[in-house]
Each structure stands twice: as C-alpha cells, then as structure tokens.
Amino acid sequence: MIELRNLTKTYKTPSGRHRVLDDVCLTIPSGVSVGLIGRNGAGKSTLLRLIGGMDRPDSGQVLTRHSVSWPVGLASGFQGSMTGRENVKFVARLYCEPWQVRQKIDFVADFAELGAYFDMPIKTYSSGMRSRLGFGLSMAFDFDYYLVDEVTAVGDARFKRKSAELIRQKRQHSQFLMVSHSLGEIKKFCDAGLLVGSDGVRYFDHVDQAIRIFEEQQHAYLA
Amino acid sequence: MRRAWSLFCTAVHALLLRELKTRFGEYRLGYLWALLEPLAHLAMLLLIFGVFMHRVMPEISFPVFLVNGIVPYLLFSGMCNRALHALEANRGLFCYRALRPIDALLARSLLELLVYAAVYLLLMTVLGLAGEALSGDKLLLLAACWLLLFLLSFGLALVFMVTAHAFKAADKLLPMLMKPLYLISGVMFSIHVVPAEYRGLLDWNPLLQAFELMRHAVCPSYPLYDLSLGSLACWALALLCLGLALYKGREPAMLRS
Numbered sequence: 001m002i003e004l005r006n007l008t009k010t011y012k013t014p015s016g017r018h019r020v021l022d023d024v025c026l027t028i029p030s031g032v033s034v035g036l037i038g039r040n041g042a043g044k045s046t047l048l049r050l051i052g053g054m055d056r057p058d059s060g061q062v063l064t065r066h067s068v069s070w071p072v073g074l075a076s077g078f079q080g081s082m083t084g085r086e087n088v089k090f091v092a093r094l095y096c097e098p099w100q101v102r103q104k105i106d107f108v109a110d111f112a113e114l115g116a117y118f119d120m121p122i123k124t125y126s127s128g129m130r131s132r133l134g135f136g137l138s139m140a141f142d143f144d145y146y147l148v149d150e151v152t153a154v155g156d157a158r159f160k161r162k163s164a165e166l167i168r169q170k171r172q173h174s175q176f177l178m179v180s181h182s183l184g185e186i187k188k189f190c191d192a193g194l195l196v197g198s199d200g201v202r203y204f205d206h207v208d209q210a211i212r213i214f215e216e217q218q219h220a221y222l223a
Numbered sequence: 224m225r226r227a228w229s230l231f232c233t234a235v236h237a238l239l240l241r242e243l244k245t246r247f248g249e250y251r252l253g254y255l256w257a258l259l260e261p262l263a264h265l266a267m268l269l270l271i272f273g274v275f276m277h278r279v280m281p282e283i284s285f286p287v288f289l290v291n292g293i294v295p296y297l298l299f300s301g302m303c304n305r306a307l308h309a310l311e312a313n314r315g316l317f318c319y320r321a322l323r324p325i326d327a328l329l330a331r332s333l334l335e336l337l338v339y340a341a342v343y344l345l346l347m348t349v350l351g352l353a354g355e356a357l358s359g360d361k362l363l364l365l366a367a368c369w370l371l372l373f374l375l376s377f378g379l380a381l382v383f384m385v386t387a388h389a390f391k392a393a394d395k396l397l398p399m400l401m402k403p404l405y406l407i408s409g410v411m412f413s414i415h416v417v418p419a420e421y422r423g424l425l426d427w428n429p430l431l432q433a434f435e436l437m438r439h440a441v442c443p444s445y446p447l448y449d450l451s452l453g454s455l456a457c458w459a460l461a462l463l464c465l466g467l468a469l470y471k472g473r474e475p476a477m478l479r480s
Contacts (some may be wrong), residue, residue, distance in 0.1 A: 093237035150387035
C-alpha cells in the first residue's frame with residue numbers, strides 16, 4: 001500500500017512558481033500495478049519521482065512500508081568514467097549484502113549482453129547500451145515496487161521480448177508503477193490506473209476505465 | 224538505530240571507493256597521484272622558505288615546523304572547498320535513496336583525510352630518516368589533534384555545503400573569505416614571534432591551536448604557552464553541532480528539485 005497525503009509540488013519557473021500537483025490525497029492498495037496516464041507535462045513523472053523519493057514535495061507525505069526502486073533504466077546515477085561493471089558494483093554495494101555483490105554483477109552482465117563493453121567506461125556506450133545496462137541493473141534487485149518511466153521499449157525486438165518476459169516474472173512478487181506514452185503497454189502491464197490531469201489526480205481500480213476517460217477527455221479537447 | 228548506522232557506513236564505504244576510482248583511477252600512476260600532488264606543493268614551499276630564505280624557528284627545525292602547518296591546513300581547506308561542490312557533483316546519485324548528501328560529503332572528506340594523513344606520515348618519515356629530532360612520546364596528542372581537526376573541518380564543510388546550496392554566490396565568496404585564514408593561522412609563523420600583548424588576537428583560532436599542538440607533539444621542547452587540547456575540542460564540537468543542525472534542517476530542501 002502506498003498512501004499519498006496532501007502532496008503538493010511546485011517548480012520554479014522564470015514566470016513564477018508553477019504548481020504541478022495540488023494537495024493530492026489517495027491510496028494505492030497493495031498488490032496492484034498502476035499505470036500513470038495523462039498529457040505531457042501533467043505531472044506523471046513528477047508524481048513517480050515523489051513516490052520513489054528521488055524528489056521531495058513542497059508539503060505533504062508519501063507513506064509506505066514497501067521498498068520502492070529508483071526509476072528503472074535510469075542512467076543519471078551512472079559515472080561516465082567508470083566501467084559498466086564498476087557502476088553495477090557500486091549500486092550492488094548499496095543495495096545488497098557483500099556476499100551477493102558478485103551474483104548481482106553476473107546477473108547484469110548476462111542480461112544486458114554488453115560483451116566486452118561491460119568492462120569499458122560508460123561514456124563509450126551508445127544510448128541503447130546504456131539503457132540496457134540500466135534496465136538490467138534495476139531488475140537485479142528485488143523491490144516491492146518498480147518505478148518505470150518510459151523504458152520498456154529498449155533495444156531490439158529480441159531484447160524487448162526478454163524484458164517483457166522478465167517483467168512478467170517479477171509481477172508475481174512485485175508491482176510496477178509505470179509512466180508510458182503507449183497506452184497499449186500500460187494496458188498490458190497494469191491493473192489499475194492513475195489519471196493525472198490539470199483537475200487533479202484520480203485513482204481507478206481498472207486501468208481500462210482510466211484509459212477510456214482519458215481518451216474521452218482527449219476527444220473532447222480536440223472537438 | 225543499528226540498521227541506520229550500518230546503512231550509513233555501507234553508503235560511505237561505497238562512495239569512498241567510487242571517489243577514489245573516479246579521481247585517480249584513470250591515470251597511469253593511479254593512486255600515487257593522490258600523494259604526488261600535495262607533495263609537489265610542499266616541496267616547493269620547503270625549498271623557497273627552508274633553503275633559500277633560511278628561516279629558523281625556536282626549538283624546532285623549519286621543515287618540521289612547516290610540514291606541521293601546511294599539511295593539516297591543506298586538509299582543512301581541501302575539505303571546505305570540496306564541500307562547495309559536493310552536492311552538485313553527486314546530484315545524479317541521489318536517485319538511489321540509500322544515499323544522502325551527508326554521505327557524499329563524508330566520503331569526500333575521508334578521502335582528503337586519507338590522502339593528507341598519508342602525505343604527513345610520508346614526510347615525517349623522510350624528515351626522521353634525514354636526521355631531524357622527532358619525538359614519539361606524544362603520539363596520542365598528535366592523533367587527537369588530527370581527529371579534532373578533521374571533525375572541525377567536517378563541521379565547517381557541512382556549513383559550506385548547506386550555504387552553497389542556499390546561496391548561489393557562496394561558492395565564489397566563501398573561498399575568498401577563507402584566504403586570510405591561511406595567513407593568520409600560523410602556517411608560516413610561530414605564535415612565539417608574536418608579542419605577548421597581541422597573542423590574544425590570534426590564539427582563539429582553532430587552526431592555529433591545532434598546528435601549534437601538533438608541533439609540540441612531535442617536538443616536545445617547542446613551547447605551547449597556554450594553548451590546550453580542550454579549547455580545540457570545544458571548537459570542533461561546536462562547529463560539528465552547528466553543521467549537523469544546519470544540515471538536518473536543510474536536507475529536504477537539498478533533495479528537492
């Protein structure tokens with residue numbers, strides 16, 4: 001269960017403070033994966049970052065007893081002059097016992113399929129290689145909730161299949177909170193939906209319902 | 224509580240190894256550079272003041288005097304200057320919730336301590352082998368001075384990190400304000416050459432206290448006047464508390480984008 005209590009978040013802009021989230025109160029029940037749906041700039045990613053603790057709200061709280069991942073595939077934590085292996089080792093030292101470090105490194109090396117590049121500095125990687133490493137790194141650890149911000153579409157068709165299969169396996173024990181521009185993807189991986197709009201954030205038990213209302217809004221806007 | 228402490232240690236350990244690797248791992252001579260840089264700085268000063276200017280000090284040889292001022296001063300200023308950029312340099316890392324700004328700052332500070340303690344030991348060994356009269360009777364005092372100097376510097380580094388985040392101009396202003404400290408902290412002069420009536424203007428300075436105590440510790444005949452470890456300890460404690468309190472209050476703001 002994740003409880004959002006009076007969450008307010010603003011950003012500084014040249015023309016004053018821009019309010020992204022205004023006094024959001026809602027509860028995400030245990031055991032459901034949630035897709036965050038909304039237009040660009042509505043605050044989906046902001047909400048995800050607040051839930052993950054990567055950013056702090058102006059006021060209000062995120063309450064949960066579960067472990068929450070960093071955004072899956074995130075590359076901002078990587079140090080360009082260190083090799084893939086060294087970067088993975090660094091995170092493994094933080095998130096698991098010393099005796100598990102080796103096993104985590106082996107998992108990422110095997111999953112990301114970087115070959116010799118695994119031992120080269122990350123700044124030599126292509127963006128695809130970087131995301132593969134990031135995705136593998138997140139999946140190496142067990143979290144109750146994985147945060148996903150537009151990354152499942154990484155790599156070639158075979159890698160995508162492999163990733164989807166891994167997510168499906170993880171879904172047996174963990175949940176996903178997902179932002180994606182592809183509604184199809186959200187439908188595939190999520191049970192419930194959070195509709196993030198200018199009029200606030202609403203929770204729907206069924207993701208289909210959230211998508212339907214979102215699409216109606218879009219049509220009304222176009223018409 | 225115990226879990227929090229072990230998480231803290233894990234985070235600092237991982238960050239320390241990372242800093243070591245990113246700062247020196249790329250170079251051919253690797254970690255040796257960590258020592259060579261300050262060694263070169265010191266060698267030059269020793270050459271200028273010791274050999275060319277023939278400075279002499281009461282009851283202590285000039286190189287020993289200088290090493291016991293410059294090396295600890297470099298530790299202090301290194302920690303403070305690195306604190307100004309600790310937050311921005313590690314910004315990307317705070318997406319890992321196990322890491323907090325204070326972890327990053329402590330890792331950087333410990334690295335500085337490691338480097339300068341090694342430089343210090345190396346130089347003192349060389350000086351000892353070169354026939355300088357050094358005493359090992361007050362090693363405990365020497366260790367206490369280093370520890371207190373580290374705590375004091377860490378307290379101030381915390382203040383600097385918080386200030387640099389709150390005010391953009393701080394990373395230009397603070398180094399400027401620090402410069403005079405080099406001159407009044409007794410790096411280059413001994414408190415003895417100051418007439419007794421003016422000593423009170425200078426001996427409140429905890430850096431000067433630390434350097435004079437260190438000199439006394441390696442050369443017990445070097446007089447102390449009324450400087451004491453107690454006063455240095457009070458300074459260290461006060462600055463550490465101030466730094467931690469400011470940090471505690473500003474931590475959420477530092478993690479907010």
